[in-house]
Amino acid sequence: MIRDRRSTTLWHRFAIWSVLLLFAAFFLLPLYVMVATSLKDMAEVRDGNLLSLPGSLNFAAWHKAWSQACTGTDCGGLQPFFWNSTLMVVPAVLISTALGAVNGYVFSKWKFAYSELMFGMMLFGAFMPLQVVLLPMSQVLGWFNLADSIWGLVIVHVLVGLATTTLFFRNYYVSLPDELVRAAMLDGAGFWRIFWRIVLPLSAPILVVTLIWQFTQIWNDFLFGVVFSAGDAKPITVGLNNMANTSSSVKEYNVDMAAAMIAALPTLAIYVLAGKHFVRGLTAGAVKG
């Protein structure tokens, strides 16, 4: 009996590992193809085997994608779009996270008449199809003279992201004991002091989650980028799209792949560096103290 059980668990292990490895390979395959193709030269690409390893480590395609590839008539590579995205993503992530933290603090610890209703209405924002806001948003950006600018995109992303960041922080702060806030009130701290000195220092897990989430959302956004930007203000997703769609005599797959990798690297890097905290933050519950 004991022997039987051991052999079945062994078999189970084997089956589970095989399936897991298979799925991992399946999901990693596109990444492999991208990296491998980006390191080939056009002769190797034309040889046609998508899965073959590159003959040598050739970064020429990466170099071209970064600084020489043409989008339309402009041949400066992805570089300017990359900086546009950076200039857009940093303020947009910081502002939307900061506002979400304060909102969540109010909705969980300083409830007022109809605050629950307000929070419920805000939730619509988190689950609404984003296409709905395109027309009114462009109207508003027009009024504020921010159309086609990076700051316009920052505002769009802050407004759209606010619902989600508020939801994240509110749900996290609900699990902080109310007695902490009461104790601080008795100790003489006010609204902002309690936030700075007690609530925010306890927010590290949810801060990481929100920062990663917002960074990914905003960096990867294409819809708002393509609708609300023009000329010099386009983010990298739009740049990549335009570059891949610029027709020339030869379709340079290696350059396209390198460009796609460049566009995806920042979010990948963030997940690799902070992914552990991300998962921990998602499962973090009440603070024991």
Add this chain to the structure above:
Amino acid sequence: MGALSIRNVRKSFGTVDILKGIDIEVEEGEFLILVGPSGCGKSTLLSMIAGLDVPTAGSIHIGERDVTHELPKDRDIAMVFQSYALYPNMNVAQNISFALEMRKVPKAERAAAVQRVATMLQIEHLLDRKPGQLSGGQRQRVAMGRALARNPKLFLFDEPLSNLDAKLRVEMRAEIKLLHQRTRTTTVYVTHDQVEAMTLGDRIAVMRDGVVQQFGTPDDIYTRPATRFVAEFIGSPAMNMLSVDAASVGAEALTVQGTSIALSPEQQAALRRQPAAGLVIGLRPERVQLGDRGVAGRLTLLEPTGPDTYAFVDTPLGSLVSRVAGTVTQRVGDVVNLNWDARDLHLFDTATEARIG
């Protein structure tokens, strides 16, 4: 005027009345206990004294000042919470000095206060630790230290011992009492534990359904309970209760199930002054003697506790408990006799539940 006066305080949430007109006066240096079953409104009342909640009507005065609508931080109070509510991100010293920092006390003075409190509570070796690294008893001490650091006019405790195990609870109870004897700070202490109430309180307010049933010294409350509820709530095992209908009330004695129960002259006089439609007789278990005279009954259960034994006896009057010092020689099933002094009886009106005599 007392150190704390609560005047006709009412609180309603919608149509639900949580507090129905509370009047309590506490003298300077007194230890007041608010005790009652859960839902009686004692914690709501404490929140209003703290300023975390506002009464629907009535007023609260600390010293000469009407603080009913003042902010918690302006009331000169400190509170120990049931969950301790220590700031998890600060170490013990920072926890204790936070209130002083918020009040812009200079750094040197803050350090001195932390030192004074830490010495008093014997937590000097814990000052650098975070609350997460402390045991339940240590957290309890830090929470008290945080309250003590400021020398407030008024101390509030919200069931501070209910998260501790039984042994630690007894230790901390004694420590709170010692601390109060030393500092003589006026204190309001909420609990649902009748032993805490009796051992700690200079005065006790027994609450039920948003009404103070009795406000008095522990001795008053134990020996002259004002209502049937107070009589049954305080004391362990609970007071024996026997129902008597009006027809059985005689001039000098009552009859319960055919058995005559004698009354003292004072009780007879009280009954003549306040004739009641029905009576409930109360009798403390330690006042019931197990002997060879009195009401006969069969012993159904013995609970030895060490110093005492609780004897449960089935009598024609109903089941009665006797608390006997030491051990009991009789066995379960034996026929025993119970007797008591008529002056130890408590009489309550069945309808109003108020004390008659």
